[in-house]
Amino acid sequence: MALNVRVRHDRQIICPIRFQRAVTGATVADAPDVDDRGFAMGARSATWGTSTVRGAMVSIAQGDTARVRVIRADIDDTAPLFVTSTDTAVVTVAAPAGGGPLPADGIFSLHAVKDFPNRTAAIQVRLGDATGPVIGELEPHIFAIHNLRVVAHLVTINGRATTRTAAALVNTFQAINDIWRPAGIVFLYNQAQTQAEVFNGFQVAGQMTTMMDASIPGHTDTAADWAEFSQIINRRPVANHVNVYFVENANEVFGLTFDNTNARPNGYGIVCADNAVDNSVAHELCHFLDNPDHVQQAIAPGAAHEDIWARRRLMWTPNPWNASAVAHQNDVGYGPLTRGALISVKDLPATVDQTDGELARARRRSLNPY
Amino acid sequence: MSNGEETSAATIARQAINSLLRNVLNSRVVPILFHRSPGNDNGGDRAIAGLHWQVRAQGFVIQTGVTGNDGRVAMVVRGASSTLELLHNGAVVASYDVRVSTATLDAVGTLIGQKQRLRLLGYQIGHGGPDGNGVDATVNMETERSMLDFQADESLYDDAVVTATMQARLTARAGT
Numbered sequence: 001m002a003l004n005v006r007v008r009h010d011r012q013i014i015c016p017i018r019f020q021r022a023v024t025g026a027t028v029a030d031a032p033d034v035d036d037r038g039f040a041m042g043a044r045s046a047t048w049g050t051s052t053v054r055g056a057m058v059s060i061a062q063g064d065t066a067r068v069r070v071i072r073a074d075i076d077d078t079a080p081l082f083v084t085s086t087d088t089a090v091v092t093v094a095a096p097a098g099g100g101p102l103p104a105d106g107i108f109s110l111h112a113v114k115d116f117p118n119r120t121a122a123i124q125v126r127l128g129d130a131t132g133p134v135i136g137e138l139e140p141h142i143f144a145i146h147n148l149r150v151v152a153h154l155v156t157i158n159g160r161a162t163t164r165t166a167a168a169l170v171n172t173f174q175a176i177n178d179i180w181r182p183a184g185i186v187f188l189y190n191q192a193q194t195q196a197e198v199f200n201g202f203q204v205a206g207q208m209t210t211m212m213d214a215s216i217p218g219h220t221d222t223a224a225d226w227a228e229f230s231q232i233i234n235r236r237p238v239a240n241h242v243n244v245y246f247v248e249n250a251n252e253v254f255g256l257t258f259d260n261t262n263a264r265p266n267g268y269g270i271v272c273a274d275n276a277v278d279n280s281v282a283h284e285l286c287h288f289l290d291n292p293d294h295v296q297q298a299i300a301p302g303a304a305h306e307d308i309w310a311r312r313r314l315m316w317t318p319n320p321w322n323a324s325a326v327a328h329q330n331d332v333g334y335g336p337l338t339r340g341a342l343i344s345v346k347d348l349p350a351t352v353d354q355t356d357g358e359l360a361r362a363r364r365r366s367l368n369p370y
Numbered sequence: 371m372s373n374g375e376e377t378s379a380a381t382i383a384r385q386a387i388n389s390l391l392r393n394v395l396n397s398r399v400v401p402i403l404f405h406r407s408p409g410n411d412n413g414g415d416r417a418i419a420g421l422h423w424q425v426r427a428q429g430f431v432i433q434t435g436v437t438g439n440d441g442r443v444a445m446v447v448r449g450a451s452s453t454l455e456l457l458h459n460g461a462v463v464a465s466y467d468v469r470v471s472t473a474t475l476d477a478v479g480t481l482i483g484q485k486q487r488l489r490l491l492g493y494q495i496g497h498g499g500p501d502g503n504g505v506d507a508t509v510n511m512e513t514e515r516s517m518l519d520f521q522a523d524e525s526l527y528d529d530a531v532v533t534a535t536m537q538a539r540l541t542a543r544a545g546t
Contacts, residue, residue, distance in 0.1 A: 038522025128458030
């Protein structure tokens with residue numbers, strides 16, 4: 001069936017395809033989100049080399065296989081499409097065999113062979129066969145795994161304990177790793193190391209009380225506003241580990257984080273309440289890895305990010321969100337009112353976005369995480 | 371104002387022998403540019419070269435060719451529409467029903483005018499609307515994504531809000 005083109009003015013440009021996450025709904029380990037924010041590529045980390053690709057980026061851990069979907073935005077559904085790699089020492093096309101033709105759902109698989117500094121590859125979609133004209137390109141980034149050790153602390157406040165258990169946290173960190181693994185970052189959680197912490201004399205039983213918002217009674221705009229947080233994150237931190245403290249409740253947040261630029265005695269660490277879903281714990285870990293900002297807090301004159309891209313990112317907050325008046329914004333691919341898990345690969349100019357490039361910052365911090 | 375190549379029209383008149391009657395056939399040549407990414411720079415290194423194509427009108431193939439380094443097809447649209455077909459090993463693998471409008475673009479301050487310009491530049495706004503090319507008065511996921519794409523590509527703040535600056539940039543890239 002022919003696609004309709006109506007030429008107005010003096011010309012018509014046709015871009016046949018784009019790329020998208022292979023699945024919808026919850027995060028799946030082998031289907032990373034695709035950073036398709038614009039066709040410009042933005043700034044690049046020092047070891048990322050150069051690329052002539054203009055299109056989407058995707059990150060994959062070295063040795064992994066990941067699925068990506070081709071969207072036939074402006075080409076027939078039946079057009080035979082093939083996928084090839086420009087450098088098979090970096091990345092290969094694992095499926096379909098021979099690179100195509102792609103199945104009706106447009107999904108293909110990439111195998112991340114090796115993370116080379118300053119050596120880039122492009123995934124090219126071709127029309128007709130594996131030597132046909134290139135009609136679209138994707139830039140994959142392959143990342144060697146950095147393992148980060150994590151210790152969980154199960155906190156009791158004034159006699160009320162978190163409902164989480166050491167055993168249940170195994171699944172939590174598995175879900176977190178589903179989000180983080182494509183960035184080449186894996187959190188190693190050993191439930192046998194889990195510690196129990198008891199606090200008394202806090203304001204509310206079971207609750208970490210903070211007064212960071214100026215509307216909270218008792219707010220002083222000083223460190224006293226997060227005194228209970230500071231007490232918690234300084235309780236028996238295990239050296240050379242990321243310390244995550246789980247509490248039953250927190251009055252202002254799902255989670256709160258100081259990264260390791262905050263030296264002790266003020267300290268660094270993460271506190272998560274029981275209503276923080278796995279995605280929210282992964283979000284706090286992103287804060288810990290040198291990403292202090294939230295997407296929507298990047299303010300251009302008079303504007304906050306409330307768009308579909310912002311809601312798809314792990315560093316959007318809150319999660320879940322209140323329904324938007326713009327209906328299509330209420331499901332950005334992860335389910336109704338549910339934040340996505342995109343860790344931005346692109347680092348677009350600050351005039352576009354002041355907080356993206358999260359993956360590169362996290363990778364740098366993961367070299368010196370504790 | 372236009373911002374690049376102009377469409378051109380040709381009127382072919384055929385006068386029958388010993389008759390005062392004339393048959394008039396209207397043809398128009400329009401540039402279609404295939405790119406791997408949107409934007410009005412005549413393709414550059416993102417143009418899709420090597421596409422084998424043919425144009426079919428009223429049941430007959432009237433043009434054939436292969437795109438060069440600019441990804442351009444100077445397509446003849448005969449009558450109301452012609453069909454641009456992409457070929458692989460001589461078989462048709464994709465086709466586009468191409469019509470031409472001589473109307474000017476709607477005002478850039480209107481949603482229709484904005485979507486016309488995004489579509490012209492190759493941004494992927496879907497296939498809704500009366501012409502099946504995505505140009506209508508609806509803001510949906512594809513509309514918002516295309517606006518964000520344009521903003522990111524133009525180094526504008528990417529919030530999908532169409533500011534005066536974005537309107538000016540759309541006009542600069544796609545025409546008034």
